[in-house]
Amino acid sequence: MNKRHPAYIVGFMVGLAALFGTAVTGLNLATRPIVERNEKLVRQEALVRLFRLGDPAQLTAAEVVGLVQRRIDESRTLRDPETGWETPLIQAYADDARTQLVGYAVRFRGLGFWAPIEGLIAVSADRQKTIGIVILSHSETPGLGGRIVEPVFMDQFAAGIRVLPVVDGKALYLTASPPEPGSPTYGRNLHAITGATQTCLAMERILNEHLTRFQRAMAAATPAVAARKDGGA
Template sequence: MASNKETVGKTFTVVIILCLVCSIIVSGSAVLLKPRQQANAAEAKQLNIMETAGIDTAGKAIPELFAQRVKPLGYNLDSQEVTTFDSLVALEQATSDSAMMRVSPTGQVAGVRDLHSLVPVYQIMDEQGATDAYVLELRGAGLWGMMYAFLAVEPNGQDIRGIYFYDHSETPGLGGEIQNPRWTARFEGKPAVDANGNVAIAVKKGANEAQGEVDALSGATITSNGVNHTLQYWLSTNAYGGFLAQLSKGGAN
């Protein structure tokens, strides 16, 4: 009987030791890999921003190219002032540290529940150092969750250069078609806002392309409505509208 108890006790001891060793290995790996994971996430974001603006990134070192061609800016929704940051990390920190603002009913329709007073803007430069475009960050509710996108606008602050939904939970083959280049290409050249600063772009069924509208995705009404609500909110004066107005007048101050 005593021998059986000793065997059981040894078994538990070995199991506990193995659990501790495995926990140490897993925890250590997580700590050691975290900087690499953060670097990969930052590089993916840089790549998405540049490709949305039409920068050729093939075969190039992404962090170096980003530093050459992109200036991180912050647009303050309260003061309408634009601040330049020396790095993406500095911009993200300032954005997260900025005050929280009350979201308008339009934002709630778009699924936006919280909004910092400082929103990110990425000024895209050409190879000669002149402003080539601006990229804005958008987010809004789809059918199954939040959709996240980058929207590139021309230097005039009115016309759309490109749009890319880099993260979403929409149904493959239906709402997931928001990532289909054939659909996102329909936004290119369309007016984001009109000369008076009103949101001009719209996603709707049976859209009139000649009037700057984009046809909704077939079989994905809720997702298409979500994209429309997202654009209506972020391009309005509740969000980036004031910044776009500054661009239309000759530049952001």
């Protein structure tokens, strides 16, 4: 066995790559159903949390699935007439009969400081205020940009940031300190987090982009969709 022979070297590398490649691929395939189930459940829990339909920590997986099936409607698609942007319209109801509309959610995705940030932002049934946000995935630095998933940032959306009217493509404003009452940004501001400034700026840009399209699309929506915002079935 001559280890310096090119045929040996190539054969060794091919064999080793095949061995490890097969092992890793096999493990990936074996765990794929679990991963897909987890991802689906994570999204459903996110919807429950987003619209405050219940506490996912207190619910079983089956209860979360049932709640989403009964109270979340994702059957409609929104289209922004200006940009052609299309997105599923997520509508949540407070009751199983789907008579009381809690609000709408729109999926957002955009470039953070390092990589895409993906999530859902929810607004009230009258589309005036945010009612929550969830980050489904991000690759920001843990402890720095990654702090956007912490309550100190997320709770601002649950508390309600006014997002109408949209002015010059801005539905909300990132500020370093709270604006004075009476200023144009009062009640429409989002506080940045120390150490996550660039990620917060990215979030402001991503959310403004998506909320602008969403509001425009809703304004131009078919009467059937528009009727939903008033709680019509």
